[in-house]
Amino acid sequence: MSQSVTGASGAQPRQRALRLPVPPPLVGFIIRRALRGVIVLFALSLLAFGLVHLLPGSPVDTLAGPYSDAATRARLTTDLGLDKPLPVQYVTWLANTLSGDFGTSVFNGLPVRELIGDRLPNTLQLAVFATLTSIAWGIPAGALSAMKRGRLFDATARATTFVGLAIPVFAFGVALVLLFSIAFPSWPTLGFVPFSQDPAQNLQSMVLPSIALGLPLGSTLCRFMRSSMLEVYEQDFIRTALATGSTHLQATMRHGLRNAAAPVATVAGLQMAGIVGNSILIENVFAIPGIGQLTVTAITQHDVAVAQACILVLGATYVVLNFAVDLLLPLIDPQIGAK
Amino acid sequence: MTSTTPSATTLGRPEDPAARLPLLDIRNLTVGYGEAAPSVQGVTLRVEPGEIVGLIGESGSGKSTVAMAALGLLPRSARIEAERFDVCGVDIRSASTRELNTLRGSSVAMVFQDAMGALDPCMRVGAQIAEVVKRHQRLRGAACRNEVLELMARVGLPNPETRARQYPHQLSGGLRQRAAIALALAGKPRILLADEPTTALDVTVQAGILRLFRRIRDELNVAIVLISHDMGVIAQTADRVAVMLDGSVVEQGSVEQVLLSPETPYTRKLLESAPSLDTEPARTEAGDAPVTGQHGSDPERRTDLMTVTGVTRRFRVKGRHITAVSDVSLSVKRGEVLGIVGESGSGKSTLAKLLVHLDKPSAGTLAMDGLDYTRLRGARARRFRDAVQMVFQHPAGSLNPRLKVGTSIREPMRASKVSRGDGEDRVRGLLREVGLPEGCGDRLPHEFSGGQKQRIAIARALSSSPDVVILDEPTSALDVSVQAQVLDLLDRLRSQHDLTYVFISHNLAVVRQVSDRVAVMYAGRVVEVGDCATIFANPQHWYTRTLIAAVPSTDPRHRNDGEGEAPRVGGSGAAGNATPPTDNAPACAFATRCPRAEARCWAEAPTLTEVGPGQQAACHFPAARGAVAEQGGS
Structure with missing residues (x-):
């Protein structure tokens, strides 16, 4: 064979000598995404700190009560370190947080780490189950909808997703609770059992919240999957597959799904924000002790340390989940990271 | 160039009486959509085994429609009428989906213009070719692997072992088109439909691909329908030529006959408007400017x-x-x-x-x-x-x-x-x-x-x-x-x-x-x-x-x-x-x-x-x- 432009024998030694240590594209891609996550987390810490301090009122009001005298208030302010300038407070807080010390709740005196540690698994469990629910119905329904374009299934799926997108998550949750308590009175509609206590009951109690959270989010995925599939059907490589004797189903399974899935995976990643955010509402509806509940209580009670830590942890969860999706993307589409 | 072993190919089938029948026998084909004027009208085209037929015409002349019809890949809304429409002995008009699936790839195959789009971007090149080898040659494991590598070598892909593990975006335009040709050949077809296969390529790459088509015909005895708007491409490759205009074949004959002494005014017009390096550049307004190509007179x-x-x-x-x-x-x-x-x-x-x-x-x-x-x-x-x-x-x-x-x-x-x-x-x-x-x-x-x-x-x-x-x-x-x-x-x-x-x-x-x-x-x-x-x-x-x-x-x-x-x-x-x-x-x-x-x-x-x-x-x-x-x- 003739030589390629870069593979010519004479150029080889020179190229080796001058080559800089450039990481392979995929590693570079992952490093860039990880760095981006770190930067987002840092910005988030500023935001969490700033927001909590911008809220009207202060933890001193909560602790001292409305009829306290000025001396008590001044003592409390000094104790909590609130008399120092904000940048100093921020740096102290950040340093403590980085070393794993989130402080203590001013409200009940418990370490924040413990408060969060108790609730984070519940929230994560809910988020993961809801994501799985949304993927489990959204992706197949979207793909099937595209395959059966214009038929009854397509029309039904599209009507369903429309409703799913229009209903607010908490309303849907409340409706589910009412519906289930009438239809299946024995089903544990409300309340939560930790996994460590009773796995079977825990899973049972997760069913309704996961559906409440996952079904509406799956509607978005379903819509994206459908349009993504239809786009892929227009592509030349599907025509190539058909021209080499694939049946329509074979072409869809081998070449269609994976190509359609890449853009949908990105959307699924972005939806994580929705899941983490909506879990606050769903936790309240189903009385699940999670981070969402804790955050809301902490903010209303001016529990600065808890509120800051909660915002940071929720944000970190989102960043980590998104990073996980970024790691999955090159597996689906080999062009990502190579461009 | 790659060594070629005729023994491993479908050379001939000389004693088969079907081999002497035309591979493509289209008589009076009309394809229409809805109420609009038919996009293909009364086309008659025969392709004999081992022949390269050039189909030339401008966009919208119906060249691609004829090819897609021959694969049975036109949308359902298309109305197909013909006195005869046989592809490798199968009547496309009455063929079942199953018959069509067997026909595609194993008897007729197609190469498209945009090789980047024609290959699945998420799948390694070798795996895509292997898919067709498995389907039509029923080879598995090492036999399948070897066949894939041999196909890739045959179409002039250097280092087949490496290339097979690459994705389409890692290949250059010319190599990609070669991979697409290997994919088309993987089912050992008897006729290859190539729709503008070199239009997206550079001229030096194009020369290599056109030579490859001729070599495939010579070595594998595969008939080729080469669709192109480029007179040069057709002139360099085809044995016979059909010129299409508005859905009809206006002229058909041997390549020398059609391109050197065209009979219809349309073919003459096509040949005249295609700039070529063979002739002296003719100034468009002959009277106005000197032929030397000098513009500004002062x-x-x-x-x-x-x-x-x-x-x-x-x-x-x-x-x-x-x-x-x-x-x-x-x-x-x-x-x-x-x-x-x-x-x-x-x-x-x-x-x-x-x-x-x-x-x-x-x-x-x-x-x-x-x-x-x-x-x-x-x-x-x-x-x-x-x-x-x-x-x-x-x-x-x-x-x-x-x-x-x-x-x-x-x-x-x-x-x-x-x-x-x-x-x-x-x-x-x-x-x-x-x-x-x-x-x-x-x-x-x-x-x-x-x-x-x-x-x-x-x-x-x-x-x-x-x-x-x-x-x-x-x-x-x-x-x-x-x-x-x-x-x-x-x-x-x-x-x-x-x-x-x-x-x-x-x-x-x-x-x-x-x-x-x-x-x-x-x-x-x-x-x-x-x-x-x-x-x-x-x-x-x-x-x-x-x-x-x-x-x-x-x-x-x-x-x-x-x-x-x-x-x-x-x-x-x-x-x-x-x-x-x-x-x-x-x-x-x-x-x-x-x-x-x-x-x-x-x-x-x-x-x-x-x-x-x-x-x-x-x-x-x-x-x-x-x-x-x-x-x-x-």
Whole structure:
């Protein structure tokens, strides 16, 4: 064979000598995404700190009560370190947080780490189950909808997703609770059992919240999957597959799904924000002790340390989940990271 | 080249009586959609085993529809009527889905224009070929693997083991098309339908692919239907030709008969409007301009208008420096047409962007009328933009689909503060000038054909009364007859408005027809520049020679059959792409492909030096003067 432009024998030694240590594209891609996550987390810490301090009122009001005298208030302010300038407070807080010390709740005196540690698994469990629910119905329904374009299934799926997108998550949750308590009175509609206590009951109690959270989010995925599939059907490589004797189903399974899935995976990643955010509402509806509940209580009670830590942890969860999706993307589409 | 073992192929089936039947037997085929006029009407076409039939015609003539119908891949809404429609003995009209699935791939296969799109981007090339091998040859495991590698070697993919594990985006355009051909051959078909298989490729790569098609026919006895709009491609490859116009075959016969002594006026028109390197460039308005290709009649007026000095444009892509334009010095003289030719990746479009100040050079200066505009801002930059306008390749993409065309045309006037009434008058005048109805400024771009859209783009470029128009592949997306009209229009506008053109194209024949001077670019550098006639008659740089030799001649008697004709170039698709060099390329970027390269070419970069009157080449060992390069690949 003739030589390629870069593979010519004479150029080889020179190229080796001058080559800089450039990481392979995929590693570079992952490093860039990880760095981006770190930067987002840092910005988030500023935001969490700033927001909590911008809220009207202060933890001193909560602790001292409305009829306290000025001396008590001044003592409390000094104790909590609130008399120092904000940048100093921020740096102290950040340093403590980085070393794993989130402080203590001013409200009940418990370490924040413990408060969060108790609730984070519940929230994560809910988020993961809801994501799985949304993927489990959204992706197949979207793909099937595209395959059966214009038929009854397509029309039904599209009507369903429309409703799913229009209903607010908490309303849907409340409706589910009412519906289930009438239809299946024995089903544990409300309340939560930790996994460590009773796995079977825990899973049972997760069913309704996961559906409440996952079904509406799956509607978005379903819509994206459908349009993504239809786009892929227009592509030349599907025509190539058909021209080499694939049946329509074979072409869809081998070449269609994976190509359609890449853009949908990105959307699924972005939806994580929705899941983490909506879990606050769903936790309240189903009385699940999670981070969402804790955050809301902490903010209303001016529990600065808890509120800051909660915002940071929720944000970190989102960043980590998104990073996980970024790691999955090159597996689906080999062009990502190579461009 | 790869060794070929006829034993492993479907050579012949000589005793099979079916082998003597035509592979494609179409009589009076009509394909229509709904109430509209049928897109294919009364087509009769026979393809015998081992024959290459060229199907030529402009866009919308129904060539592709015939091919898709033969695969049974037309949408369900299509109405197909025919007296006879047999493909490899199967009647397409009554075939079941199951019969069609067996037929596709194992008897008929297809190669499409865009190999990047035709291959699944998420699947390794080898796996895609293996899928078809498994389906039609029922091979598994090692046998399947070996067959895949053998197919890849057969179509000229170097290092099949490595290539099989790569994804389509990791291959160059030429290699990708070879992989697509391997995929088509994987089911051992008896007839191959190739729809514009080389249209998206560079001319040197195209030469290799066309040779591959002929080799496949010779070695595997596969019949090929080659669909193309390019007379040269057909002339170089086909045995028989059918010319299509508006869904009908207007002329059919042997390639010599149709291309050398065409019987119908349409075929004659097609042949005339296709610019070719075989004939003397005919000025479009024969009476007006001398045939020598000289434009501006006053020699003293031909002063430098734009001067480009040592311009370099580097991009940093993922830690690697790509030098798209490297130390280019050029001058554009007032009133001339400067042609810039080069293959994809040669930097010609980047240079165009620098010329119109859409991008800033990393080094070097650009001057217009002696005024340096490299780093202009504000009012002076605006005045510059009025004076230099651009026309892009894809008229559809360069016009905002939601703006009325009149509004688009007015846009460049905004800077010069033309009043509303005057502006409307000017738009009407411009539309008339580019040959469109005056009142059509109220319509949207999608209501126009491709050629009309390009006319609108030209009107927009003229609306600020520029001195220079940069034309970046202005006719590449157009059919030949439309291309001829647009070139005609450009020529007329140039003389009426005293314009200077920089005409960028990969199409050498077109550049030769329109240019006064030509600059040849390779890997970001100008390797040869000079008077148009001199360059084409007597190219000095080896790249220019390679390029000119690779242009397929429209004369079927001048076939470039010998593999050694274009040394080390056409034989492999790998060599075809002029990749912009990274920082550590050889000194002369063409050295890797050059038949004349010596150690000096790796060590020392050649600079543009005078090689003859009005001709400069950047080569240490320019071709001997007087040894006129054989043109058109003869």
